[in-house]
Amino acid sequence: MSSTAAPSRLTLRSFWHDLPREGKLLLSVVVFEFIGTGLVLPFNIVYLHEVRGFALSDAGLLLALPPLIGFLVVGPGGAAIDRWGARRILIGALSLQVAGNVVLAFASTPAIAAMALLLTGLAFGVSWPGFQAFIATVIPSELRQRYFGVNFTLLNLGIGIGGLVAGAFVRIDHLPTFQAIYLGDAASYLPAIFLMTVPLRHVAGRVEHHDETAAKVGxxxxxxxxxxxxxxxxxxxxxxxxxxxxxxxxxxxxxxxxxxxxxxxxxxxxxxxxxxxxxxxxxxxxxxxxxxxxxxxxxxxxxxxxxxxxxxxxxxxxxxxxxxxxxxxxxxxxxxxxxxxxxxxxxxxxxxxxxxxxxxxxxxxxxxxxxxxxxxxxxxxxxxxxxxxxxxxxxxxxxxxxxxxxxxxxxxxxxxxxxxxxEAELVADPDVVPEPTPKTRASALE
CATH class of the missing domain: 1.20.1250.20 (MFS general substrate transporter like domains)
Incomplete structure (x- = not known):
């Protein structure tokens, strides 16, 4: 989906007005979800090392698990998104995030913590491409740049609020305060799961492939x-x-x-x-x-x-x-x-x-x-x-x-x-790469 038409001048009101219903629903849970991220992000190493008593080297290795696992699964995850649709993959990833944070809250040994971080790593690997693909399905091309920018603002606002709340709440000598923030992070994914399973259940399902060759592109x-x-x-x-x-x-x-x-x-x-x-x-x-x-x-x-x-x-x-x-x-x-x-x-x-x-x-x-x-x-x-x-x-x-x-x-x-x-800039600047014709566009994408 693409367009060269200019949307209305950017204000928060105009942006919200131009958004389709599905985009408004997605943005409505961003701050809440990332408040949960902000609760735990500054304190992962503190929790594992100072609260749980794991060796600092072990804690470092444990925290390297999510990005490593995420990198290993991102390729198969992208193929799964194209095969089964972004919504189904995201429901699975969000559920893994919930499970991973609940397990981490009660991880009394490095092995249990590793299991929890393995779950969050699996989710990490597919959630970013999944959300990007999902957003692109519901947001028209001319609004995507605005959407990603506003989404990033809300994301950072949520992380900032979460960090401030956790900083005022947690105590190194009181384990339940740390368990509470990890359970809070787990709960922060529930609204997004609800959106995917109820109001947005009709969106970003399996992609229709018009021929077998297109479906098998590697x-x-x-x-x-x-x-x-x-x-x-x-x-x-x-x-x-x-x-x-x-x-x-x-x-x-x-x-x-x-x-x-x-x-x-x-x-x-x-x-x-x-x-x-x-x-x-x-x-x-x-x-x-x-x-x-x-x-x-x-x-x-x-x-x-x-x-x-x-x-x-x-x-x-x-x-x-x-x-x-x-x-x-x-x-x-x-x-x-x-x-x-x-x-x-x-x-x-x-x-x-x-x-x-x-x-x-x-x-x-x-x-x-x-x-x-x-x-x-x-x-x-x-x-x-x-x-x-x-x-x-x-x-x-x-x-x-x-x-x-x-x-x-x-x-x-x-x-x-x-x-x-x-379109206006296309006319004014002859050095801009022209739009492809339908024939060349098809050959480039298939």
Whole structure:
């Protein structure tokens, strides 16, 4: 589904008015679901190590299970989405999340914790491509970029609220407080399960395949398509210099090099969330109708500034200025996030044909997850061996590479509507890749 028609000018009221009923229902549970995520996200290592008493090395290995399992199952998960429909797969994934968190709440041994995290890892691997495919089924192309942006705002709002509630509630010396937040996380998935099984039971069922060849298209055939391969490479690089570093490299660098306190780190991540909540709608207005590849390039430049700010903490280690620089780095990074989150998911789903939507989203998800597996050990090695300048330099160079890949490599391969260009811009700019004819569109997608 695609359109070059411009939707109404973006305000929250106009966005809500333009959304189909199914989109409104999906957005209505986002904050609640991610409040649950926010309850436990800052405290997983604390719970396993300090509350349950597992060795720190064991806790680290346990927390590596979900992304690893997720990466292993994302390929079969994408094929399952295309075969049985996103809704059925999501019901299974959400149910696994509920079960995993309930088991984790009562995990008195590392083996039980491993079982719980195995369940959440299975869910993790299929839920991201499942939700992306589901959203693309119910949200028309011209609204997807807006939808993904608003969804990201609500997601961060929920995580922020959950983190604040859990921070005020949990006590290291009182196990039931930690059990309560994991049970709360389990309960946060129940509204989404209800939506999938009752109001939205008619949506995103099994995809109709018009011929057997289309139904059996594999990942290698998908990746041989130039625009897809380039999109996957852009996704991998953006994940490596982006979220993989925010979640692992930035805290490690801030602690080891900047000597920033844990409270200072909490302040930095709170600033990150606040920037996203405040700026996402403004950014959505500014990027509407612009080439998505150019938006990615601007994001790469912003992230390069973020990493330079982080690198500057080493010049004022152990001071209040170092804390402020880390907070500034996280805030600037958040500005880049507001450009990324509406853009890449919309690009992937505008590129994907309906019968391969699960595989396209799974391939995109795998590229992000692979970077998250690779990046933390590299960051740990460089920071642990006092190669601080090398670490920051590689991230800045990675951002430059990302911008070049987006504009020089990916942009010429994208049809105009996939790159976010509207009909008016097509007439004004002869360099935009033209829309394919029905014949060439069919040959590209089948």
């Amino acid at each position: 990942y290698l055939e998908v990746l041989r398509r130039p625009a897809v391969a380039s999109t996957i490479v852009v996704g991998f690089v953006s994940s490596y210099v982006g979220y993989s570093q925010l979640n692992a490299g930035m805290p490690a660098y801030a602690r080891a090099v900047g000597e920033v306190s844990t409270r200072g780190l909490g302040f930095a991540f709170a600033a990150n969330t606040l920037v996203i909540v405040l700026l996402q709608l403004v950014v959505l207005r500014r990027i509407e109708g612009r080439r998505r590849t150019r938006v990615i390039a601007v994001m790469a430049a912003i992230w390069a500034v973020s990493w330079l700010l982080l690198g500057a903490t080493g010049t004022v280690s152990g001071t209040w200025a170092a804390t402020m620089l880390v907070a500034a780095s996280a805030s600037v990074f958040a500005f880049g996030e507001t450009l990324l989150q509406p853009t890449v998911p919309a690009l992937v789903n505008d590129l994907a044909p309906d019968h391969l939507r699960g595989r396209y989203n799974a391939a995109s998800s795998a590229s992000f997850q692979l970077a998250q597996i690779i990046a933390p050990p590299i960051a740990g090695f460089l920071i642990g061996h006092h190669l601080d300048s090398v670490y920051i330099g590689t991230l800045v160079l990675g951002c430059v590479l990302l911008a070049v890949l987006a504009v020089v490599r990916l942009e010429p391969q994208l049809p105009a509507h996939v790159n976010g260009v509207r």
